[in-house]
Every structure is written in C-alpha cells, then in structure tokens.
Amino acid sequence: MNRVLTTLLVALAALCLPGLAAAQSDTVKVGAVLSVTGPASFLGEPEKNTVQMMVDQVNAAGGLLGKKLEVVILDDETDVNKAVLGAQRLIRMDKVVAVMGPTTSGNTLAIMQNVAAAEVPLVSFSAAEKIVNPVNPWIFKNPQSDRHAVARILEHAKGRGYKKIAILTVSDGYGQAGREVLKELVPAGGFELIADEVYGPKDTDMTAQLTKIKAAAPDAIVCWGTNPGPAVVAKNRVQLGMATPLYMSHGVASKKFIELAGEAAEGVMLPAGKLIVASQLPDSDPQKKVLLDYTKQYTEKFNQPVSTFGGHGWDGVMLLAKAVQMGNSAEPKDIRDNLEKIKDFVGIGGVFSFSPTDHNGLDATAFVMIEVAGADWKIMTK
Amino acid sequence: MFAAAAQYLVSGLTVGATYGLTGLGFTMIFNTTGIINFAQGEFVMLGGMMSVFFRTWLGIDLFSAILLAVAVTALVGAAMERLTIRPIQGSSPINLVIATIGVSILIRGAAMLLWGKDTFSLPPFGKAAPIAIFGAAVQPQSLWALAITLALLTALKLFFTASIHGKAMLACACNRKAASLMGISVARMSLFSFALSAFTGAVGGAILAPITMTSYDVGMMLGLKGFAACILGGLGNPFGAAVGGLLIGIMESFGAGYVSSAYKDAFAFVVLLLLLFVRPSGLFGKAGVERV
Numbered sequence: 001m002n003r004v005l006t007t008l009l010v011a012l013a014a015l016c017l018p019g020l021a022a023a024q025s026d027t028v029k030v031g032a033v034l035s036v037t038g039p040a041s042f043l044g045e046p047e048k049n050t051v052q053m054m055v056d057q058v059n060a061a062g063g064l065l066g067k068k069l070e071v072v073i074l075d076d077e078t079d080v081n082k083a084v085l086g087a088q089r090l091i092r093m094d095k096v097v098a099v100m101g102p103t104t105s106g107n108t109l110a111i112m113q114n115v116a117a118a119e120v121p122l123v124s125f126s127a128a129e130k131i132v133n134p135v136n137p138w139i140f141k142n143p144q145s146d147r148h149a150v151a152r153i154l155e156h157a158k159g160r161g162y163k164k165i166a167i168l169t170v171s172d173g174y175g176q177a178g179r180e181v182l183k184e185l186v187p188a189g190g191f192e193l194i195a196d197e198v199y200g201p202k203d204t205d206m207t208a209q210l211t212k213i214k215a216a217a218p219d220a221i222v223c224w225g226t227n228p229g230p231a232v233v234a235k236n237r238v239q240l241g242m243a244t245p246l247y248m249s250h251g252v253a254s255k256k257f258i259e260l261a262g263e264a265a266e267g268v269m270l271p272a273g274k275l276i277v278a279s280q281l282p283d284s285d286p287q288k289k290v291l292l293d294y295t296k297q298y299t300e301k302f303n304q305p306v307s308t309f310g311g312h313g314w315d316g317v318m319l320l321a322k323a324v325q326m327g328n329s330a331e332p333k334d335i336r337d338n339l340e341k342i343k344d345f346v347g348i349g350g351v352f353s354f355s356p357t358d359h360n361g362l363d364a365t366a367f368v369m370i371e372v373a374g375a376d377w378k379i380m381t382k
Numbered sequence: 383m384f385a386a387a388a389q390y391l392v393s394g395l396t397v398g399a400t401y402g403l404t405g406l407g408f409t410m411i412f413n414t415t416g417i418i419n420f421a422q423g424e425f426v427m428l429g430g431m432m433s434v435f436f437r438t439w440l441g442i443d444l445f446s447a448i449l450l451a452v453a454v455t456a457l458v459g460a461a462m463e464r465l466t467i468r469p470i471q472g473s474s475p476i477n478l479v480i481a482t483i484g485v486s487i488l489i490r491g492a493a494m495l496l497w498g499k500d501t502f503s504l505p506p507f508g509k510a511a512p513i514a515i516f517g518a519a520v521q522p523q524s525l526w527a528l529a530i531t532l533a534l535l536t537a538l539k540l541f542f543t544a545s546i547h548g549k550a551m552l553a554c555a556c557n558r559k560a561a562s563l564m565g566i567s568v569a570r571m572s573l574f575s576f577a578l579s580a581f582t583g584a585v586g587g588a589i590l591a592p593i594t595m596t597s598y599d600v601g602m603m604l605g606l607k608g609f610a611a612c613i614l615g616g617l618g619n620p621f622g623a624a625v626g627g628l629l630i631g632i633m634e635s636f637g638a639g640y641v642s643s644a645y646k647d648a649f650a651f652v653v654l655l656l657l658l659f660v661r662p663s664g665l666f667g668k669a670g671v672e673r674v
Binding site for chain 2: 039042171197198199200202203204205207208209211212214215227228231232239240241256259260262
C-alpha cells in the first residue's frame with residue numbers, strides 16, 4: 001500500500017514539474033506540432049531532428065535572455081485531430097510562448113484559428129498560400145510558396161524566349177494548387193497557355209497526355225507533381241522522342257526523382273531551394289555558409305542526407321530565437337511584433353524579410369533554377 | 383492525327399496488359415473455388431517489389447531476381463490459401479471474399495513496413511531504343527509485356543483444356559461434391575489455384591515494373607482495374623479477362639487523349655457500367671452463369 005502511494009506521489013510530482021518550471025520561468029518554452037509518424041513522416045522526421053538540434057545549439061551558445069530554450073515536440077501522426085489536440089495542449093498545459101509547425105498544410109489550416117485566438121504566434125512549416133494570404137497577425141510560415149516557384153520558372157522561360165507553354169499537373173492537392181497558380185501567372189507573364197492536361201497520382205503512363213501536348217507544339221512543358229508521376233512524365237517524353245524542354249516543380253527536388261527517371265531525367269529543369277546545391281553556390285551567396293554548416297552538422301549527427309523540410313525546422317527555431325533577442329522579451333505578443341520586423345535574415349529556405357503584409361518573408365530569389373546533368377543537380381547559369 | 387491515334391492505342395495496350403494479367407489471376411481462383419480474391423492486386427505488387435529488392439539486396443542479376451520473386455509470391459499465394467481460406471472453407475463465399483480483403487490489407491501493410499513508402503524502378507529487360515510503328519513510339523518493354531501476357535494466356539488455355547490437372551480444377555468449380563466423388567482432391571486444387579494465380583500476378587508485376595514503376599500500394603488500383611477487366615470480359619473466362627483488360631486500357635488512353643485526361647479513370651468505368659446494363663454476363667461470359 002505504501003509503495004503504491006509513493007508511486008502515485010512521484011507520478012503527481014512529475015506531472016507538476018513542468019508547471020513548476022514554467023512558474024519559475026527559468027526557461028523560454030516553445031512548442032512544435034510535427035508529423036513525426038504517419039504518411040508525412042518523411043517531412044516531419046527531419047523537421048523534428050533539426051528543431052531539437054537547433055535548440056541544443058542555441059542553449060550551447062548561452063540560451064536566450066540568459067535562460068534556457070526549451071522545446072516541447074508533439075507528434076500529430078499526420079492526423080488533423082491530433083494536431084488540433086496537440087496545439088491545445090501546448091497552449092493550455094505547457095503554456096508555450098510560440099508554436100512551430102504543423103508539417104502539413106491541412107493541419108496548419110486546422111489549428112491556426114485556435115492558436116491565433118490564444119494570441120500565441122505560429123510559425124508553420126507547411127507551404128499552402130492560404131496560411132498567410134490573407135495575413136493573420138499571429139500566423140507566419142517559412143516554406144517557399146508555389147507562386148515563387150512558378151515565377152522563377154516563367155522568368156527562366158522568358159529568358160529563353162519561350163512563348164507557348166503547356167502544363168501537365170497531378171490531380172491531388174499539390175498539383176491542383178500549382179495548376180491554379182500556373183493558370184493565373186502563365187497568361188499574366190505574357191505567355192500563351194496552349195494545353196492544360198491532368199493525370200492521376202497513381203497513374204503509370206502519361207503518353208496519352210503527352211501525345212496531346214505534342215500535337216499542340218508548345219515551346220516548353222511545365223509538369224507539377226511529386227514522385228513518382230513526374231518521373232513517368234520524364235520517361236514518356238523521351239520515349240515519344242519529344243525534344244520540348246521540360247520544367248518540373250520543386251516537389252521533385254530530391255535524388256529519388258533522378259533515381260526513378262534514370263537517363264530520362266537528363267536536362268529536366270526545376271526551381272529548388274538552395275540547400276541541395278549548396279556546394280555549387282558562388283561564395284558571394286549569403287546563404288552558402290549557413291547551408292553548408294547545416295548540411296555538415298545534420299549529416300554528422302543523424303547520418304542521413306539533409307532535406308529542404310529539415311531546413312524549415314532550422315528556420316523556425318532561429319527565427320523565433322531572433323525575435324526573442326530583438327525584443328529582449330519572451331512574451332508571445334513581443335515575439336509576434338518582432339517576427340514581423342525581421343529583415344534580411346539568412347536562413348535555409350531563403351533570406352527572410354517579413355512585414356505586416358508579408359508573413360512568408362521570401363520571394364522568387366529563394367529558388368535557384370537547376371537542371372539534371374550527369375545524374376546530379378546542377379545550377380543553371382542561363 | 384493518325385500518329386496520335388496509334389500512340390493512344392499503344393499506350394492503351396501497354397497499360398491494358400497490366401489489367402489483363404491481374405484479371406487472369408482473378409479468373410483462375412474464381413474458376414476453381416468460386417470466390418473473388420481481392421488480394422490479387424497485392425500479388426502483382428509483390429512480384430514487382432520483390433524483384434526490385436532481391437536485385438538490390440542480394441546483388442543478383444535481373445532475371446534471377448524475377449524468378450525468385452515469382453517463386454516466393456507463388457508460395458505466399460499458397461500460404462494464404464492454407465492459413466486463411468482453408469480454415470473457413472465451409473463459410474459462405476461472401477465470408478471468404480472478405481477474408482481475402484483482410485489478407486490484402488495485411489500484405490500491403492507488411493510491404494510498407496518492410497520496404498517503406500517510396501517508389502522503386504526496375505531496369506528494362508533489353509537496352510533498346512523505342513521503336514516507331516505507324517508514327518507511334520513503342521517501348522521494347524511494352525512488347526515484352528504483351529508477348530509474355532500472350533504466352534501466359536496460351537499456356538493457361540492449354541493447361542485448362544488439355545491437362546488433367548487443369549480439367550480437375552475446372553471440375554472443382556462446376557461442382558465441388560461431384561469433383562471430390564470423382565477422386566479429385568478439392569483442397570489441393572484450391573491450394574494450387576492460389577499458387578498459380580499468385581504466380582501469374584507476380585509475373586505481371588515483374589514485367590511491368592520497368593514501365594510503370596512500383597511501390598507498396600500499387601496493388602489496390604490494379605486489383606480494382608483487374609476486377610473490372612474480368613467483369614468486362616465475362617467472369618470465369620481467362621481469354622475474356624485478358625481482352626477486357628486490354629479494352630479498358632485502350633478506353634482510358636483514348637478517353638484521356640480525345641476527351642479529357644482529368645476523367646481518365648471515370649471513362650473506363652462508365653463504359654463498363656453501360657455494357658453491364660446491356661450484357662450483364664460481360665462480353666464473353668456465358669449468359670445465365672451462376673454468380674456469387
């Protein structure tokens with residue numbers, strides 16, 4: 001009986017401890033809701049690893065305002081309900097001063113009203129434009145937007161003198177968001193949109209769509225999707241003997257694409273965050289050092305290649321740390337105000353400059369145009 | 383214009399061969415046991431995924447990897463019959479069908495845990511450039527797929543009509559009791575049909591992996607389309623299943639080319655539904671066949 005009582009008391013004490021710590025306030029406590037498991041785990045896991053690694057680094061460098069930075073990471077299992085519950089727990093029980101994540105756009109959209117209502121700033125790691133447009137004072141996001149990627153592609157196409165553009169998009173959320181932006185920006189950029197084809201996420205043959213596009217004779221094709229569809233498109237294009245230049249989205253900017261498409265990937269062009277080509281950047285690029293340092297630290301610590309997604313974790317922690325230092329305060333309201341004032345912050349996703357009307361802080365320069373050459377990525381100069 | 387039509391036809395035939403091969407597997411089990419095996423698509427997935435993994439893990443050549451993958455998948459088929467179908471043998475067909483759905487979920491989950499959620503590719507069988515036929519580009523691998531489908535179909539036809547084992551399997555489907563009274567081991571034939579259909583599915587998965595690529599979840603859609611192919615061709619007719627598969631492939635391809643690529647999947651299913659209103663037994667099915 002005695003033992004049971006002791007156990008209960010210890011458990012109770014353990015439960016109270018976080019509360020006590022918060023009351024004494026000798027730490028700056030932030031929270032993160034990430035999809036560490038579930039379908040989006042390939043995004044959430046590097047994010048979690050990076051967030052933890054960066055928090056440790058901040059503490060090793062003396063912490064924030066003389067206090068330790070503490071992070072509570074919750075796994076939403078790529079489930080909307082768990083994300084909502086997680087965000088509530090962070091705000092009510094852990095009393096965090098800022099929330100990072102969630103990993104997926106759907107989860108971010110589901111929790112953002114609650115977080116904003118609690119007057120806690122949220123730095124999302126998901127890409128959807130709806131998160132920051134229209135601007136909610138409490139909501140920020142650090143991944144680049146589709147709009148920036150499309151702008152970068154069209155800028156490149158204009159430089160090459162292309163006029164007629166065909167688009168081929170996947171019929172899932174990612175592809176259709178891209179399709180909307182393409183349908184808006186292609187005509188607005190002075191191009192002619194001559195074909196608008198769609199394929200299913202599980203389709204294994206796109207020759208029918210490409211044959212139709214071939215008949216329309218475009219100057220370039222823009223394909224919007226994530227693996228494996230774009231690899232099939234690249235293969236089918238070679239198979240049909242089409243020499244039309246092919247642009248892909250940043251959704252295939254991983255080695256997996258080259259592996260799947262094989263030789264058919266050669267010459268495919270796409271906009272990508274600078275992380276995957278960091279070593280090729282000119283020394284004058286402000287991001288080069290940050291990117292190389294992160295790559296080195298991450299690969300040494302986790303023995304895995306870096307990914308753009310992990311980069312969102314880096315940006316999230318460092319932007320919050322910067323905002324706390326700028327305002328010399330860890331109050332949620334002050335963090336929010338100072339996040340908005342951050343200018344020319346060199347991160348992994350790009351160089352961030354926020355404003356009251358721009359809560360993404362990035363523009364098209366966050367992307368570089370790269371092409372596949374010799375089964376590797378290569379920055380294009382022209 | 384003509385070149386485009388030829389290209390749609392070639393694309394349709396290639397994709398259709400996938401559906402046809404999956405459909406063949408459905409037919410074989412249906413013919414022997416009278417049930418629809420919804421884990422058929424998973425056999426196709428296993429054929430492709432195991433070829434990829436035997437090749438990279440064991441470092442063996444493509445041909446041996448495929449042989450090994452096909453053999454292992456046939457064993458999986460046999461094990462499935464022994465462990466899940468045999469113990470509930472006496473139940474109504476609907477219970478057996480539901481058991482196969484359970485097995486398909488189990489296999490898919492196991493494949494996901496074992497090999498992850500990525501997509502994998504297999505190199506083509508020969509290193510040849512696409513061949514131009516009537517202005518359409520044909521991948522040599524498509525010809526391989528069509529040729530192997532045709533060869534399998536012929537072999538199965540011979541097996542069911544000319545060999546004593548094949549006839550015994552057909553007899554089990556017609557009347558289990560009568561077959562067993564004639565000295566046919568119904569249990570063994572049922573086991574054999576699962577192994578054989580797993581074998582067919584795995585061959586399909588392996589020859590198509592270079593064209594379509596493969597991942598742990600390709601079985602679901604393939605199973606659905608393969609089932610549609612069976613229904614279109616007339617359930618129980620191996621020839622009908624193969625032709626049904628090719629037809630669905632061609633309809634999808636022409637639909638995507640001439641109507642809209644957004645409604646590609648819907649197109650084939652709408653045609654299937656319309657056909658079933660007119661001819662409920664399918665294109666080559668015998669009218670009034672007993673159904674489950």
